[in-house]
Amino acid sequence: QVQLVESGGGLVQAGGSVRLSCAASGLTFSSYSFAWFRQALGKEREFVTAIRYNEEEILYKDSVKGRFTISRDSAKSTVYLQMNSLKPEDTAVYYCAARPGVEVVISRAYDHWGQGTQVTVSS
Secondary structure: OOEEEEEOOEEEEOOOOEEEEEEEEOOOHHHEEEEEEEEOOOOOOEEEEEEOOOOOOEEEOHHHOOOEEEEEEOOOOEEEEEEOOOOHHHOEEEEEEEEEOOOOOOHHHOOEEOOOEEEEEEO
16 A cells, blocks of 8 residues: 655754655655645644656745755655755644645645654744
């Protein structure tokens, strides 16, 4: 079965950096687009970024543009989220999601989800 396993979260000071990883198994990695969503306490899950299966398209939420970078490594079947210049408002549980075909920003369009990893940014 498909598994997405996130890692790399933790506690970081404002202005710091964190890299999240999402290791995928049970799917044809090159055929899937991946996204990162996040959910802060008491708020709805929101789109952060996505990368197309062939890397021809990458999308970012406006508030993370220039600070976050999504990438993928086909050899390792892993997707990364490099987060720099972190702000307290970036505090959330971050989820990796996958779907066959092109990327979209709507969470319900994704078939597979990881368990989430907590990122806490202290001020």
